[in-house]
Amino acid sequence: MADRELEDCFLLRGLNDAEVEKLxxxxxxxTYSKGDVLVKQGEAASQLFVILxxxxxxxxxxxxxxxxxxxxxxxxxxGEMALVENGVHSATVEVVETPTKALVFDVDKFLAxxxxxxxxxxxxxxxxxxxxxxxxxxxxxxxxx
Amino acid sequence: xxxxxxxxxxxxxxxxxxxxxxxKPPKVGEEVLIAGxxxxxxxxxxxMPPIDNVVFLxxxxxxxxxxxxxxxxxPGG
Numbered sequence: 001m002a003d004r005e006l007e008d009c010f011l012l013r014g015l016n017d018a019e020v021e022k023l024x025x026x027x028x029x030x031t032y033s034k035g036d037v038l039v040k041q042g043e044a045a046s047q048l049f050v051i052l053x054x055x056x057x058x059x060x061x062x063x064x065x066x067x068x069x070x071x072x073x074x075x076x077x078x079g080e081m082a083l084v085e086n087g088v089h090s091a092t093v094e095v096v097e098t099p100t101k102a103l104v105f106d107v108d109k110f111l112a113x114x115x116x117x118x119x120x121x122x123x124x125x126x127x128x129x130x131x132x133x134x135x136x137x138x139x140x141x142x143x144x145x
Numbered sequence: 146x147x148x149x150x151x152x153x154x155x156x157x158x159x160x161x162x163x164x165x166x167x168x169k170p171p172k173v174g175e176e177v178l179i180a181g182x183x184x185x186x187x188x189x190x191x192x193m194p195p196i197d198n199v200v201f202l203x204x205x206x207x208x209x210x211x212x213x214x215x216x217x218x219x220p221g222g
Contacts, residue, residue, distance in 0.1 A: 068160040071180050075166035137192050138152040145156050
């Protein structure tokens, strides 16, 4: 992975070099094309994605209604809510740009690493919380504007 | 180097918008392209305090076609 993509990756904030190396050892870098689906609403969470390049669209469906929630670009997390809840994905996330690159983490391995390395786990969970907080700010403004 | 995490919201539209990370902050009046659609930046504010080198911003967008209608004086634009 390019140094610049890593440098800008907010998920890694607070981690030292050895911890970054450990985290990346359980990640896979994947490339996707427009139309590929990263996660489906209602499916059990099994992966966490960090978008490195490109763009994805987050959509949620309720009954017959489909709402485009947000487009997410480089540095943004996908699957973080389901990871924290240890539950199911709250939205469907589809790739809208080719190529879109992502770091992909197996949720079980990610959580196991957080438990085995508490300092690392603290920063990772704090960074995920910050990402979710920003998304809440974003949605609040959408409602106001 | 600063990194800008930007919440782009399209004024008056519940759908659309984006969260992007970029090396330069958005500026009022400039055009941005999100998911193939062109917008004009109408407002930029700080969303929450910076963390380390990351600056969190909100930018309000107007669809470019609406801006062009307004400039042309077309009612409803």
